[in-house]
Amino acid sequence: ADDVMADYTGKADYKIGFSQCTLASPFYVTMKEVAEDYAKQLGVDFVCVSANDDVTKQNNDINDMISSGINALILNPINAEGVAPAIEACQKADIPVITVDRNVNDGNTAYVGRDNEEMGRLVGEALVEELGGKDKAEGKILEIQGTAGDTVMMARRDGFESAIAEAPGLEVIQSAYCDYTRSKAVTATQDLLQSNDGIVAVYGHNDDMSLGAAQVLQEKGVEGVKVTGVDGLMEAVIAIKDGKYSITTMNDPGSLLKVAMNTTLKVLNGEDYEEFVDAGTGVIDSSNVDDYVDDSLAFAAMK
Amino acid sequence: MQEHDNILEMRKIDKLFPGVKALDSVDFSVKRGEVHCLIGANGAGKSTLMKILSGAYVEDSGEIIFDGEKLKPHGTLERKKKGISVIYQELSLVNELTVGENVYINNYPKTKFGTVDWKEVYKKTQEIADEMNMQIDVRAKVSSLNIGQRQMTEIMKALASNAKLIVMDEPSSTLSKREFETLLQLIKDLKAKGITLIYISHHLEELFLVGDRITILRNGKFVACRNASEINEDHLVEYMTGAKVSEKNEYTEAKPLNDEKVLEVKGLTNHKVRNISFDLHKGEVLGLYGLVGAGRTEVIRSIFGADLYEKGDIKLHGRPVHFKHTGEAIANKIGLIPENRKTQGLVQILPVWENMTMVALDKCKKNGIINYGVIRETCELYKKSLNVKTPSINTVIQNLSGGNQQKVIIAKWLFRDCDILLIDEPTQGIDVMVKEEIYKIIRNLADEGKSMIVVSSELDELLRICDNIIVMFDGKEVMTSSKENFNPDKILSVSVTGRNES
Amino acid sequence: MRKEPMKISNLLKKYNLLVLLIVFIVIASILSPNFLAVGNVLNLLQQASIPGIVAIGMTLVIIISGIDLSVGSVAAFAGMISAILVSKNVPIIIAVLAGVVLGAALGLITGILIAKFGLPDFIASLAMMEIARGAALLTTQGVPVFGLSSDFKFIGGGFIGKVSVSGIIWIILTVFFALLLKYTSFGRSLFAIGGNREAATLSGIKTTRNYAITYVLCAALAAFAGVLTASWLAAGQPTAGDGMELNAIAASVIGGASLSGGIGSMLGTFGGVFLLQIITNIFNLVGLASFYQQIAKGVIIIAALLLNRAIDAKK
Amino acid sequence: MRKEPMKISNLLKKYNLLVLLIVFIVIASILSPNFLAVGNVLNLLQQASIPGIVAIGMTLVIIISGIDLSVGSVAAFAGMISAILVSKNVPIIIAVLAGVVLGAALGLITGILIAKFGLPDFIASLAMMEIARGAALLTTQGVPVFGLSSDFKFIGGGFIGKVSVSGIIWIILTVFFALLLKYTSFGRSLFAIGGNREAATLSGIKTTRNYAITYVLCAALAAFAGVLTASWLAAGQPTAGDGMELNAIAASVIGGASLSGGIGSMLGTFGGVFLLQIITNIFNLVGLASFYQQIAKGVIIIAALLLNRAIDAKK
Numbered sequence A: 001a002d003d004v005m006a007d008y009t010g011k012a013d014y015k016i017g018f019s020q021c022t023l024a025s026p027f028y029v030t031m032k033e034v035a036e037d038y039a040k041q042l043g044v045d046f047v048c049v050s051a052n053d054d055v056t057k058q059n060n061d062i063n064d065m066i067s068s069g070i071n072a073l074i075l076n077p078i079n080a081e082g083v084a085p086a087i088e089a090c091q092k093a094d095i096p097v098i099t100v101d102r103n104v105n106d107g108n109t110a111y112v113g114r115d116n117e118e119m120g121r122l123v124g125e126a127l128v129e130e131l132g133g134k135d136k137a138e139g140k141i142l143e144i145q146g147t148a149g150d151t152v153m154m155a156r157r158d159g160f161e162s163a164i165a166e167a168p169g170l171e172v173i174q175s176a177y178c179d180y181t182r183s184k185a186v187t188a189t190q191d192l193l194q195s196n197d198g199i200v201a202v203y204g205h206n207d208d209m210s211l212g213a214a215q216v217l218q219e220k221g222v223e224g225v226k227v228t229g230v231d232g233l234m235e236a237v238i239a240i241k242d243g244k245y246s247i248t249t250m251n252d253p254g255s256l257l258k259v260a261m262n263t264t265l266k267v268l269n270g271e272d273y274e275e276f277v278d279a280g281t282g283v284i285d286s287s288n289v290d291d292y293v294d295d296s297l298a299f300a301a302m303k
Numbered sequence B: 001m002q003e004h005d006n007i008l009e010m011r012k013i014d015k016l017f018p019g020v021k022a023l024d025s026v027d028f029s030v031k032r033g034e035v036h037c038l039i040g041a042n043g044a045g046k047s048t049l050m051k052i053l054s055g056a057y058v059e060d061s062g063e064i065i066f067d068g069e070k071l072k073p074h075g076t077l078e079r080k081k082k083g084i085s086v087i088y089q090e091l092s093l094v095n096e097l098t099v100g101e102n103v104y105i106n107n108y109p110k111t112k113f114g115t116v117d118w119k120e121v122y123k124k125t126q127e128i129a130d131e132m133n134m135q136i137d138v139r140a141k142v143s144s145l146n147i148g149q150r151q152m153t154e155i156m157k158a159l160a161s162n163a164k165l166i167v168m169d170e171p172s173s174t175l176s177k178r179e180f181e182t183l184l185q186l187i188k189d190l191k192a193k194g195i196t197l198i199y200i201s202h203h204l205e206e207l208f209l210v211g212d213r214i215t216i217l218r219n220g221k222f223v224a225c226r227n228a229s230e231i232n233e234d235h236l237v238e239y240m241t242g243a244k245v246s247e248k249n250e251y252t253e254a255k256p257l258n259d260e261k262v263l264e265v266k267g268l269t270n271h272k273v274r275n276i277s278f279d280l281h282k283g284e285v286l287g288l289y290g291l292v293g294a295g296r297t298e299v300i301r302s303i304f305g306a307d308l309y310e311k312g313d314i315k316l317h318g319r320p321v322h323f324k325h326t327g328e329a330i331a332n333k334i335g336l337i338p339e340n341r342k343t344q345g346l347v348q349i350l351p352v353w354e355n356m357t358m359v360a361l362d363k364c365k366k367n368g369i370i371n372y373g374v375i376r377e378t379c380e381l382y383k384k385s386l387n388v389k390t391p392s393i394n395t396v397i398q399n400l401s402g403g404n405q406q407k408v409i410i411a412k413w414l415f416r417d418c419d420i421l422l423i424d425e426p427t428q429g430i431d432v433m434v435k436e437e438i439y440k441i442i443r444n445l446a447d448e449g450k451s452m453i454v455v456s457s458e459l460d461e462l463l464r465i466c467d468n469i470i471v472m473f474d475g476k477e478v479m480t481s482s483k484e485n486f487n488p489d490k491i492l493s494v495s496v497t498g499r500n501e502s
Numbered sequence C, D: 001m002r003k004e005p006m007k008i009s010n011l012l013k014k015y016n017l018l019v020l021l022i023v024f025i026v027i028a029s030i031l032s033p034n035f036l037a038v039g040n041v042l043n044l045l046q047q048a049s050i051p052g053i054v055a056i057g058m059t060l061v062i063i064i065s066g067i068d069l070s071v072g073s074v075a076a077f078a079g080m081i082s083a084i085l086v087s088k089n090v091p092i093i094i095a096v097l098a099g100v101v102l103g104a105a106l107g108l109i110t111g112i113l114i115a116k117f118g119l120p121d122f123i124a125s126l127a128m129m130e131i132a133r134g135a136a137l138l139t140t141q142g143v144p145v146f147g148l149s150s151d152f153k154f155i156g157g158g159f160i161g162k163v164s165v166s167g168i169i170w171i172i173l174t175v176f177f178a179l180l181l182k183y184t185s186f187g188r189s190l191f192a193i194g195g196n197r198e199a200a201t202l203s204g205i206k207t208t209r210n211y212a213i214t215y216v217l218c219a220a221l222a223a224f225a226g227v228l229t230a231s232w233l234a235a236g237q238p239t240a241g242d243g244m245e246l247n248a249i250a251a252s253v254i255g256g257a258s259l260s261g262g263i264g265s266m267l268g269t270f271g272g273v274f275l276l277q278i279i280t281n282i283f284n285l286v287g288l289a290s291f292y293q294q295i296a297k298g299v300i301i302i303a304a305l306l307l308n309r310a311i312d313a314k315k
């Protein structure tokens, strides 16, 4: 993955727009920040607008950016179809669209992303191992869900549950949707602990929520529950090192954006580019955590 | 034959409100084409009876026959269509809409497309105004009108709906003498057009000017119905109270004023009034007379710090003051009883005790916190001494009758123990018995050495209680007269013409 | 004698907003030369159309001194239903109508709860906001509906020449409701109800009925806006319309409506919607970072209202 | 003669809510045997404490007939500032105070805009909502602040025995403000202002000042709640508090406050907050799916208010 991470060196004098679905989570904020720094480094003109999770606004934002004269658009769509009109407008204006993190069904030039189902599956498999293997593992797993109807949520759910299905002794209890936010996860965990005995593990659709669950477990003095999540959030990585957290999978937003910027510039310069870049993932647990701890970062970086 | 003479018969009407029997088997009949006066003390049930007539309230039992037809208990719209029009005590106009629009509200002339024909709305309104000799801008917003003009709008509204019977619930209580004259003429014109009128008022002398017959209610019961020509004011009061009137109240004696000046106003000028100057002495009751709109309210509001003023010097006990907030005036033992009970004087949704203690809550504290024992004692005391009729001091004030609400406001300021009280229209809408009580309170306060400025549109009232009267016209002071020289005719003519030639 | 103070004062009221709009347009076009480009203006019209249609209904509700917080989720629910029907090949006109009728039905419930049972507007519509949002999500378990026929795209996303169809619809609806307010008994009754409900009742106006109808209209317009959104995006989005209510209320108030009722105009609201849309548009054009956008938007709303008051005071 | 109908009527008022609460608790404990477990009750206390503290301030504002939409973002902003200070090793007490003072300052701005410059409550606080949210995000460019010292966790997430500290704080604040409302001139003045502002002014009450102070209190309480949230989650979250305002308003109204002002009580609000929290709690306990939760919540709010009215009518 080394060349994926390499900084782009081609000359550039472009205006690049970035339409971000939301900034309501560190994941997205990091994408934006890395992109801004990197753009400065490259000397390209760069604007980022957040759609605040509102598809209508995302379409409007993109139209406005077209009016303001961008040369290319980096897009993290709220969902796969909702920005179709804006993408059409980009096509009409000859503006290439490079999707990042989440993809669209149609009309983009390239996509830089990751396989969220794979992330879920990796966590699931590693967890089954931690709990003693397919045949021995038993008990309830609390699954803290992200945002309703969101493709990322569904992929992480399906990947994880397919791995757990291999172990007949395990049962998954789904929480209410917690929108990837910690405070909602805390309340949900509190309530679910009341009505469920025999919880052996927690799996959150992101680390932020799982950290909330971990906190509740600690407050309630419940021990031995494995806490797992997705993202490689540094706070979770450090918790793994401290033995308070078990597993996470990497989802470094910074690398995503750098690759997306590189791809964009290649497109603009007429160079060769890959239409699909999988930025990759990988498990972090107590066995390899030391390789990833770096508290100057918000998310663990791919090695 | 007799039957057909009556345009309206209300029989055995009962109405119970939670805790109050507002109407108790009331009979009431009105002859076609007459002006029928309906009177009774505050809370006697006059307005309730009229609201039942208009369909705003539904009677508990009883029947109503109008124009030979028994009415079913239904809403205001149907009764309006039948020709019953009520001008409520609390006028029911929409402030943000124009005169014409209020007149034709829900009854618009339409174009052939079924849309509102605005030209026609204003044309027809103007026609009504012209016919009735009313000076009014039919396109003005109601919020910009004075009370008299608002009343005219209500009357036009009734005429626009082809009313056969118009009820006027205390139309005169907020009118000046001159505006009342206009009303009187209007009533005559309406009568001439064959319209029947029901007229409610606490000004007994008016009844003889406008009315053919008079029905008296007491405590929700029918007492009597008499021809106006066969009865006098004393009888009326007797019917209203159920007791013989002791003696006609006399004007108090003129007495020398105390030399001590408690308030000196020089050259007071604000957005409404110019160059007002007067002194108020200890123990003096000073009247401010004038037409509605003369600027009397503005004078006392400026003194009280409720409104800003541009120029003028005010001295309190010889010391210059300039209050920027009502709190400062109150701290200096000045109080103000505003002209509008409902919107300025009281917080309607709060209980009697809270309204009574609102300006003097500090006096109800022990160790810096409010002591409800003190509040209860104080309020019970005033309830008794002012004879406030309320089930309890915890009753929400909006459930009290107007007169009793006014007493609560007076109690509020008595409790504050002010040296100077500014009183705006103290007896508006208040029955004759309570009026007397209020006059007595004012005179007693004066005897105790309190000083008062009383604004009133009822000259009689000022003549009775004041030591001096200032007459205002269009924001200016045009005449000052002391008790020994009171000349009602002169005061009246000066207040109308604005000229003091003598 | 035949002075017409009403019309002059109306003009002046509009003029406040006009001043504001002109100030904004001048600033905007200085900040960004692209602002007044024909493309951008048409862009603006299209962007403003959907919130604009919602704001029409909200203004009606504000005139009767109500408030409707449920518009955003009603829009989402109606959009979902239409999208699902379109995806099942139901004729487009029926799918659109179904969405609008659904919205109207929800509005009727809210309206009855408020007008007949006396629940506070704020809370009744808040409850409806939760219900409609839950229902919208429930239709497809939260998954957006894709792959709608391109015919459906016309009403929300189509163009006649260079002008967006939804923009044209917005203008037509604005004119229609402006006329309704001015020239029908129903329209006039809304001002009476909002200005003084008791007086309106005593004048024989069917206040309860008209109050409820107004909520029906508001919800139906919101639902229609939701259908237009689905059409525009060629997808039903159960999370659409979040925050729509606040935007619509702000637009109405900036356009001169009073939350205490009895005052409001379609033209004012039209301007208010435009003004709010310009704010976001110009920020995007000049590339102001997102966080600053929110702050600036808040500051500008306050400034606009203060300016409004200052102009008023001058009169 | 020494009857005290005032107190009885108060009791009756409370009794409405009590009936509701009991109905709920009975249903809840039938639906889930865990509901009345000590652990769950303490749980509820903790969960309700933060919205509860916000609702105290909101009730004050509602009593003066205002409304404050900015509480959620003020909470977030204050929480961020405290968290940042704690992360920079500023003494905790100072960090907490800084958050609260910041909130108070924002409340002062909103209050002055409303009370002095006459902007509508709804819009002024809406603008402040945008501003504070933007500012909260701006502090760290949107990144949460974590890794806070465990001492800081005590106020928001700590326990004394098994009882949560924030729960205790909530109870203390409720009692404090109930006494303030009942036994101080300032407290009584709020009812007068909300009931009839003009009459209050003419009674010498400093309405403008007290109106603004109420907004200051509301924002300071919201800010404190935000600091507690940061403490509880051991992280400053710039996006925290979204939707807090609607929850707080709903709790106040369910607790008997009237949005037209002059009516409201701390005990009622306490019950209202609890009731809303029970709804979510019981759904989670019985495992009702999310979408149904929203619908059921809306329906229950309506049912609660209708029941409330039915009980009222019986009296």
Ligand SMILES: Nc1ncnc2c1ncn2[C@@H]1O[C@H](COP(=O)(O)OP(=O)(O)OP(=O)(O)O)[C@@H](O)[C@H]1O
Binding pocket: B017, B018, B020, B021, B022, B040, B041, B042, B043, B044, B045, B046, B047, B048, B049, B089, B399, B400, B401, B402, B403, B429
């Ligand atoms: N809506 C109501 N609810 C409860 N009580 C009422 C209501 N309306 C009137 N009352 C009570 O019914 C009685 C009759 O009131 P009403 O208004 O008819 O008197 P009134 O003769 O018009 O008095 P006033 O001269 O003061 O206008 C009073 O005791 C009043 O307090």
Ligand SMILES: Nc1ncnc2c1ncn2[C@@H]1O[C@H](COP(=O)(O)OP(=O)(O)OP(=O)(O)O)[C@@H](O)[C@H]1O
Binding pocket: B143, B144, B145, B146, B147, B148, B272, B290, B291, B292, B293, B294, B295, B296, B297, B298, B339, B424, B455, B456, B457
């Ligand atoms: N709230 C109001 N709305 C509309 N017009 C009003 C209002 N208050 C007063 N007016 C009108 O404004 C004019 C000035 O009245 P104002 O009260 O200032 O004078 P005043 O001399 O104190 O009269 P008053 O006899 O009522 O005390 C009058 O024509 C009055 O009818």
Ligand SMILES: O[C@@H]1[C@@H](O)[C@H](O)OC[C@H]1O
Binding pocket: A025, A027, A101, A152, A180, A206, A207, A230, A231, A251
């Ligand atoms: O952390 C999450 C990220 O991994 C995903 O893409 O979307 C939701 C985020 O909060």
Ligand SMILES: [Mg+2]
Binding pocket: B046, B047, B048, B089, B169
């Ligand atoms: Mg009456």
Ligand SMILES: [Mg+2]
Binding pocket: B293, B296, B297, B298, B339
């Ligand atoms: Mg006056």
